[in-house]
Amino acid sequence: MDPAKDMPAESDCTTCQFLEDSSNYWTAVLFFRARNGTFKRVPIVPNVGFEGAEGGMTVYYMQNGLADYQQTSKVTAFKPGFRMIIGDPLTHTAADANRFRQVTYTCLQDPGTRFPETKNLPTKPCPAGIMANVRFPTCWDGKNLDTANHMDHMAYPASGTFDSRGPCPESHPVPVPQLMYETVWDTRQFNNPEDWPEDGSQPFVWSFGDQTGYGSHGDYLFGWKGDALQRTMDTPCYVNCPTLTTQPVADQNKCKLSQSFKEDIDSWLPELPGNPVTLENLVTQHPNQVHRLQIAADSPMGSNGTIAIALRAVGAVAVFLVARFLYEGYVRRSRVRALKAQGIPILPHSALFGHLPVLGDWRADNPADANFYTFHTWLIKNCRKYFPDLDFPPPVVYLDIWPVENPLAVVFDPIAASNFAQTPSLPKSPLTKGFLDPLTSGLDIVTNEGQEWKTWRSRFNPGFSQRNLIAMLPELLEEVSIFVSELENSAGSRGEWGSLLRLEEKTTNLTFDIICRAALGMRLDEQRRPEPSPLKTALLDQIRVMNEGANVARAIPLGRMPWHNADARRNNRMISDFLMPQIQSKLKADSNDSQVKTILDLALKYVDKDDPNASKGQPNAEYIERLLANLKAFVFAGHDTTAATICFMIKRLQDNPECLAKLRAEHDAVLGPDSKVVETLSQSPHLLYSLPYTLGVIKETLRLHPLAATIRQAPPGFSLTGPDPSVQYPIEGFGLWLSAPGVARNPNYWKRPNEFIPERWTAPEGDELHPVNNSAWAPFSIGPRNCIGMELALIELRIVSVLVARRFDIEEAWDKWDDLQDSKATPKGKIDGERLYWSGNGIVHPKDGMPVHVRLREQSAAA
Numbered sequence: 001m002d003p004a005k006d007m008p009a010e011s012d013c014t015t016c017q018f019l020e021d022s023s024n025y026w027t028a029v030l031f032f033r034a035r036n037g038t039f040k041r042v043p044i045v046p047n048v049g050f051e052g053a054e055g056g057m058t059v060y061y062m063q064n065g066l067a068d069y070q071q072t073s074k075v076t077a078f079k080p081g082f083r084m085i086i087g088d089p090l091t092h093t094a095a096d097a098n099r100f101r102q103v104t105y106t107c108l109q110d111p112g113t114r115f116p117e118t119k120n121l122p123t124k125p126c127p128a129g130i131m132a133n134v135r136f137p138t139c140w141d142g143k144n145l146d147t148a149n150h151m152d153h154m155a156y157p158a159s160g161t162f163d164s165r166g167p168c169p170e171s172h173p174v175p176v177p178q179l180m181y182e183t184v185w186d187t188r189q190f191n192n193p194e195d196w197p198e199d200g201s202q203p204f205v206w207s208f209g210d211q212t213g214y215g216s217h218g219d220y221l222f223g224w225k226g227d228a229l230q231r232t233m234d235t236p237c238y239v240n241c242p243t244l245t246t247q248p249v250a251d252q253n254k255c256k257l258s259q260s261f262k263e264d265i266d267s268w269l270p271e272l273p274g275n276p277v278t279l280e281n282l283v284t285q286h287p288n289q290v291h292r293l294q295i296a297a298d299s300p301m302g303s304n305g306t307i308a309i310a311l312r313a314v315g316a317v318a319v320f321l322v323a324r325f326l327y328e329g330y331v332r333r334s335r336v337r338a339l340k341a342q343g344i345p346i347l348p349h350s351a352l353f354g355h356l357p358v359l360g361d362w363r364a365d366n367p368a369d370a371n372f373y374t375f376h377t378w379l380i381k382n383c384r385k386y387f388p389d390l391d392f393p394p395p396v397v398y399l400d401i402w403p404v405e406n407p408l409a410v411v412f413d414p415i416a417a418s419n420f421a422q423t424p425s426l427p428k429s430p431l432t433k434g435f436l437d438p439l440t441s442g443l444d445i446v447t448n449e450g451q452e453w454k455t456w457r458s459r460f461n462p463g464f465s466q467r468n469l470i471a472m473l474p475e476l477l478e479e480v481s482i483f484v485s486e487l488e489n490s491a492g493s494r495g496e497w498g499s500l501l502r503l504e505e506k507t508t509n510l511t512f513d514i515i516c517r518a519a520l521g522m523r524l525d526e527q528r529r530p531e532p533s534p535l536k537t538a539l540l541d542q543i544r545v546m547n548e549g550a551n552v553a554r555a556i557p558l559g560r561m562p563w564h565n566a567d568a569r570r571n572n573r574m575i576s577d578f579l580m581p582q583i584q585s586k587l588k589a590d591s592n593d594s595q596v597k598t599i600l601d602l603a604l605k606y607v608d609k610d611d612p613n614a615s616k617g618q619p620n621a622e623y624i625e626r627l628l629a630n631l632k633a634f635v636f637a638g639h640d641t642t643a644a645t646i647c648f649m650i651k652r653l654q655d656n657p658e659c660l661a662k663l664r665a666e667h668d669a670v671l672g673p674d675s676k677v678v679e680t681l682s683q684s685p686h687l688l689y690s691l692p693y694t695l696g697v698i699k700e701t702l703r704l705h706p707l708a709a710t711i712r713q714a715p716p717g718f719s720l721t722g723p724d725p726s727v728q729y730p731i732e733g734f735g736l737w738l739s740a741p742g743v744a745r746n747p748n749y750w751k752r753p754n755e756f757i758p759e760r761w762t763a764p765e766g767d768e769l770h771p772v773n774n775s776a777w778a779p780f781s782i783g784p785r786n787c788i789g790m791e792l793a794l795i796e797l798r799i800v801s802v803l804v805a806r807r808f809d810i811e812e813a814w815d816k817w818d819d820l821q822d823s824k825a826t827p828k829g830k831i832d833g834e835r836l837y838w839s840g841n842g843i844v845h846p847k848d849g850m851p852v853h854v855r856l857r858e859q860s861a862a863a
Ligand code: HEM
Pocket: 428, 432, 445, 446, 447, 457, 515, 518, 633, 634, 637, 638, 639, 641, 642, 645, 706, 707, 708, 709, 710, 711, 778, 779, 780, 781, 784, 785, 786, 787, 788, 789, 790, 792, 793
């Protein structure tokens, strides 16, 4: 097809207001999906000022931002044959949608609403409809009328935005008009809550199957006559530009193409089995400023011919997918064989199955619910079986377990680890991003990169300073005191063991309460609620959804399924409903003189920094979305790792009574009598930092139980080196997984690595126990992307140890637990002879939540 002779220019009438414009403007069609599964096409209504037009969209060509009535900047009009696309129908996440600036929606409270704009479809009914806004990039390469993906010849300004008159990049130096489509979808007839999905998700679906809204996109084919567009752009005007010929609305409406494929497109459509509306519905809008070209709807309910074509297409796609699958497998397996040929130590590798048999060995050796994280310690134990010449795994262990998971390079040496997590600090792996995506849509600091990450991390950092945490101490003491009284309630009387409790349940409630204090400045009171709070309920269910994509430990690893999206949306809605009132009340508060700075306080200081039009009264919608994502990330990251660490600290102290005795002695010596400890700490918070042995217990627990580890993505051609700089470990095609348990047990850096020895943390330099490499202790990761919450976690662990150790004896109670489980008990399920092991999918949890019983210490001593 010769673009210069394309259809738009050949039409003999136009639906546009101006006779000179025969361009073609396209966006997809929106459908409403009712609760009973049926669909209805959402009608379009004319925009304000275009009354009388039959549907259509409003198209702008702007020399400057929409709010500028002068429109004086110089721009070069598009040329005959020019075409472009913006947006991507395959985009389903906010992070991905951010590739395209200003492709948004406005939830119309009335026809004139223009703020705020969101990247996702509105989540609540909009009283006057939904406006879809599509703005195209404004810098052209000056050469190509089109490119293969219809986008590469266009770019966004190199800095700033089109509205702020940012300069074009060198690669795309020519400023062109900003083309913008506004389409008003009349959703009013669909606003009955009874018809909306029960799970709280929103019901509108684009014709290409997108229910998030992130896939919105628009196409443009230039079709102006002669130099009419350039003349208009050279003549500053806002509406009714004098250089153009305006035709009556009635003439615009007359310009019609009849439907070329007979099909009812405006009735209710039946529910489709499986995928709702998957074929892109090629219905060009009825634009009120544009050439009208109606192409019949090619819906999945088409004729037999359509079905036959569809089946053939499905067959071809299946063959293609199988071929691609086999090819990808071949590439991955060959990579490992090539590494072996270079003399790099490799786990026994099958040409067909890669390292899946090794994964099978791990699976067979461990209880069914063992966390995949136990692979690291299992491999250390079984090293000789797989690397007969080595006592400890090599610095980099390649793991080719595709298609169960993408190939991983597991790093057991701290020098090699600092080569990718410290300098340089490589970006997070898509595995991490995919894991968190249901919760935060890629808008949080755990997964952000570059400037975005730097900006937000530096905003939050002050919240975790020692000064701020000490200011927060009364609140933290209050929450841990509730934890203590909960343990007291379960403790046995007269020095006897009390009833069974799952310690992790209690520690999780505690860490929820603490993170809500630190992040939001509010009391959640999870520890004393009769029922879990909506925040906890929704977040734990969201973690279940997230884990669906992180389940290597399962025999049949299935990823996240489409129905998980609905669960994720429902959970996110519940979480935002919980968090938003807190955000709003902070926004309304006149000032915040409090000494304690919560994560929310710190973020709100910047509410008007990213967008000059924003203020506390009218924050930018995208800013609020990011803030919510970050708060969710903090609540997520801040609760279960700390909760599980408390459990493993108590386990280690139970197994090492001499350490427990030393810990108690330190508390007695530094803090005085147990009954006054809360008062003492409130008055002298610095005493918490004068407990070196306690810190040793905590660090040693985290050394042996580092419950999270970073995974990074290497650029092409990247290699690692370990302690021997002459050996290169090529990493291309592998995710880099820092083995926090591996570096912490590496005998090259630790003496008696498998023993619990808190004294090593107070051993002077030169003592054989003294730690020799900082990167060999990586429970909070290493480098600039280490855990921002480390100090908060450490202070929580200190307070718990102080308030709990002298007051209680705590002991694992597996017999009681097995009695309760009856026939479901698994007394033989052990790792290294221990009932308490790392279990669960994704996040590590102590097995069965660590069943324990508790007794009060003074009473036990008396007994
Ligand atoms: C014992 C408790 C904790 C452990 C073992 C732990 C561990 C980690 C690890 C290993 C990372 C790096 C993750 C990666 O690279 O993918 C990380 C990052 C992070 N953690 Fe923690 N964490 C703990 C407590 C907390 C707490 C209490 C908070 C919140 C207040 C928190 C918030 C975060 C955040 C926001 C990040 C991302 C930091 C960034 O990328 O800039 N963590 N944590």
